[in-house]
Amino acid sequence: MIWTGTNEIMNLLIQHEFYGEVLKRESNARDVEKDANDLEGEEEKIYE
Amino acid sequence: MSTDSWITGGGTGRLYFRDTRVPVKNLVGPLNGGFLVFNRMMIPERLTTAAGALGMARCCLEIATRYSDRRKAFGETIRKFEAVSFKVADSIAKLDAARSLVYVTARHVDEGFDSRRMVSEAKKISTEMLWEVVNHSMQ
Numbered sequence: 001m002i003w004t005g006t007n008e009i010m011n012l013l014i015q016h017e018f019y020g021e022v023l024k025r026e027s028n029a030r031d032v033e034k035d036a037n038d039l040e041g042e043e044e045k046i047y048e
Numbered sequence: 049m050s051t052d053s054w055i056t057g058g059g060t061g062r063l064y065f066r067d068t069r070v071p072v073k074n075l076v077g078p079l080n081g082g083f084l085v086f087n088r089m090m091i092p093e094r095l096t097t098a099a100g101a102l103g104m105a106r107c108c109l110e111i112a113t114r115y116s117d118r119r120k121a122f123g124e125t126i127r128k129f130e131a132v133s134f135k136v137a138d139s140i141a142k143l144d145a146a147r148s149l150v151y152v153t154a155r156h157v158d159e160g161f162d163s164r165r166m167v168s169e170a171k172k173i174s175t176e177m178l179w180e181v182v183n184h185s186m187q
Contacts, residue, residue: 008134010137011130011133011134011137011138012133012137014137014140014141015127015133015134015136015137015140018113018136018137018140019113019117019127019133019136022110022113022114023113023114023117027110027114029107029110029111032111033115033118
């Protein structure tokens, strides 16, 4: 485990790579967020 | 034959047998070979179910991944929290594992080997993975 990294480290690497892969491309999927009632309502989006 | 309404277009249906006499100890194997046809056709049936689950899972996961890069909590996008990003990591790892199994199985089928076990594994693993990825994505 010391040499290869624990699986938590694998999780970090996997998510980092996957976010990079997904976010560098334009999505061609329908934006389901537009289905929300109060699309622009910040209170629904940002929790502090 | 009637088409099940919940899967219209899926090619499944219900068969009605009228005036049917069966015995010879309730066949199933040979005589006119229907069981062999059924067994054979279950290979593409299961394999396409398995492959379809890969696409559905990928789509759900991409939506969830983009969403987690926009939504904020406590001043950070929620992808910065391991409770979120590790679910993404788990999901894509399982999706890739299922994809590998489906591809290897498809190759096995293409090469003409007896693939009943592998096709069943691919269908099982892939659909269970889909359930898990969708569940993670919804969260």
